[in-house]
Amino acid sequence: HGATLCLGQRVQGLERISEDPPIFRLTTDREEHYTRTVLIAIGVGAFAPRKLDRPGVREFEGRGVHYFVRDLQHFQGKRILIVGGGDSAVDWALGLEGIAEHITLIHRRDAFRAHEDSVRKLFQSSVVVKPFYEVKELRGDEHLQEALIVHNRTGEEERLEVSEVLFCLGFVADPGPIKDWGLEMDSNGIRVSPRMETNIPGVYAAGDITSHPAKLKLIATAYGEAAIAVNFAKTFIDPSARAFPGHSTEVMAGSRSSQGTGNP
Ligand SMILES: Cc1cc2nc3c(=O)[nH]c(=O)nc-3n(C[C@H](O)[C@H](O)[C@H](O)COP(=O)(O)OP(=O)(O)OC[C@H]3O[C@@H](n4cnc5c(N)ncnc54)[C@H](O)[C@@H]3O)c2cc1C
Structure with missing residues (x-):
């Protein structure tokens, strides 16, 4: 026409x-x-990654806080915290194993939405999986240095020495x-x-x-x-x-x- x-x-x-x-x-x-x-x-x-409203999260975007993995080599030899329980979180944890020095994955529940076989591989991997934990605060100076995580049932807090946090919390439409x-x-x-x-x-x-x-x-x-x-x-x-x-x-x-x- x-x-x-x-x-x-x-x-x-x-x-x-x-x-x-x-x-x-x-x-x-x-x-x-x-x-x-x-x-x-x-x-x-437009789809945008869902962001956590916690102290330090926005502040360290581009200085240790990630929503995507653009370059695997960026994580070479680093201590990483991955947040989430879906396919992205689990797949990246498995994908970065062997590249990162150490990976911790936290999820607010103990049930994972990721593919069953990936979850099985996750629990057999070297990734430290911590269910019921959430990010409370991110701290650092020029770059991210540590994450304060909290157990959402007991309130117990733990300090993780990490230089990179990868949030895999899904997307929101705007x-x-x-x-x-x-x-x-x-x-x-x-x-x-x-x-x-x-x-x-x-x-x-x-x-x-x-x-x-x-x-x-x-x-x-x-x-x-x-x-x-x-x-x-x-x-x-x-x-x-x-x-x-x-x-x-x-x-x-x-x-x-x-x-x-x-x-x-
Ligand atoms: C994972 C998934 C699976 C699905 N499976 C099915 C299925 O099996 N069968 C089925 O019938 N339906 C399915 N749907 C639903 C179906 O995709 C939607 O109903 C359909 O695409 C709606 O068409 P739309 O043209 O309204 O929007 P869209 O197809 O989303 O197209 C909107 C377009 O507008 C563009 N746009 C947005 N903002 C702007 C802007 N500011 N400026 C310029 N362009 C902009 C976007 O880039 C996009 O190209 C599925 C949806 C999802 C998310």
Whole structure:
């Protein structure tokens, strides 16, 4: 349909610059776009690692606190604390065994969500596994030097000499800048009408970012919502247009009959 695709751009701002006719300016990290309607389909937004709100954690980010392993060699010969009980925590503990000098893994529970076979290997490895322990505080000077951990049942504290802490606590989704666009949102996303209209006239939403009583976060429903949104956005731009676009089979049948090959 001749749509202009602008890839590799992160949407940042949306501003209505004219009321009649309504025109929006959509800003990305690379350019500005002018449009009569907007369809927001950003999924659950950007994923960011879940961070612990404990003294020293933010302070030592980049100076001993990690959320990803970008380079195995960075951990060569180091004393490491890994925090978490899922696949990432267990896989990295096993992956760094033999590279790091010493690895301790703490988890707030004694049940691991990681793959059963990985957990079995973990308990057979040289990794020191401490269930029911959580990070209480991280300390150091220029770089991280120690972690204070606490047993969440007994309150017993322990000081670990570590220079690196790897947090593997999963990810949180963040819808990012759209939170500041004046959209009505709830904990599930942007509230939409059955026509996929948001509270801002001319702005529609579809897919995982929408919230409505019949919401199912599936590929099929996302496609369906996008079709509804696009067709009603068309009527927003041109109120004389029909929301129902017709069936492609009718178009094909029409072209066949115009070529004289269709059924009478
Ligand atoms: C692990 C997992 C397994 C799943 N398995 C299934 C399954 O088997 N069957 C099924 O039907 N559904 C499944 N789903 C759900 C399905 O993936 C979603 O319902 C579907 O992808 C929603 O489509 P969407 O277009 O709304 O969002 P997405 O597919 O998430 O697309 C959103 C896009 O917007 C981009 N974006 C976000 N923020 C910005 C921004 N500020 N600027 C520019 N771009 C941005 C993102 O990078 C992304 O490309 C699964 C989901 C997960 C997480």
